[in-house]
Amino acid sequence: MQIFEYIDALNQPYDIFYSHSVDSPLHWHYYSEIIYMEKGSITVECNDEKLILNEGELCYFYPLQLHGITKAKDDDVTYAVIKFDIHTLNIPSAYLTKMFDYFLRRTKEEDLCLVLNREESSSKMLPQMINLIVEEYRNKNEFYMLNIQANIQNLLIFMARNLKKDIRVFQKKQTESDFSFFHILEYIDMHSGESLEIQELARMCHMSYSNFARLFRKKYGRSCKEYINYIRLNKAQYLLLNSEYDLNYIATETGFFDCSHFIRTYKKWKGITPKQERISHGLSAPGDTF
CATH class of the missing domain: 1.10.10.60 (Homeodomain-like)
Structure with a gap:
């Protein structure tokens, strides 16, 4: 069993559809995922925490966060799924840092996913925006990818304006070790049935054991061994x-x-x-x- 879920950022930058499934095993991926409940309720699990997502509510999963879906009630369910790589959205550089602060960087250990409930957003715009994105992807009319890109940007802006997230400014530039570190979760997933030494994982990331251990806990809220x-x-x-x-x-x-x-x-x-x-x-x- 492989928990890591792959989407080719070049050949398939988006995966968008309606679903009725209440059996999505725990998995993770490098891209972002949005779930919008159109009908019924589901139980969302993210890194050992569970919440109920009801009709009219939206959940955003950060990249690299382990998550899954199970049944909440015996009701029929319908929800939209929008999977996308934020790096393919061509966000203007002036807004890139702020968008990353909202949608790529967890600001605290318990910040596992972002939930937009009906009390925080009573606007009828949300279901319309979701449906527009799904239908555009389904119909594939002329310039549909460009339109999807624009509509996902609009959706993220809508979410940022309605979510109550504590934003912190990150000044650190990405380095080669950061890039290697970013991919270490995939390696762990693929080799979890084997003996894994933390010292060796640190070496693969071009880092000392102590720096690797410190950064891992900071980014993922638990030690690498855990x-x-x-x-x-x-x-x-x-x-x-x-x-x-x-x-x-x-x-x-x-x-x-x-x-x-x-x-x-x-x-x-x-x-x-x-x-x-x-x-x-x-x-x-x-x-x-x-």
């Missing part, structure tokens, strides 16, 4: 609920030392053992004896 563990646990949970593999296989496949280590770590994370997790979902698998 993040690796978190990725492994989420992949293990997916296998628990979507396969009949026994616990020994899942532990080995997802990078834990052994089955006992996996069970202890999982119980600390969820409060129940992996076997109890399966039972709570009406599942069982051969060989589950713990």
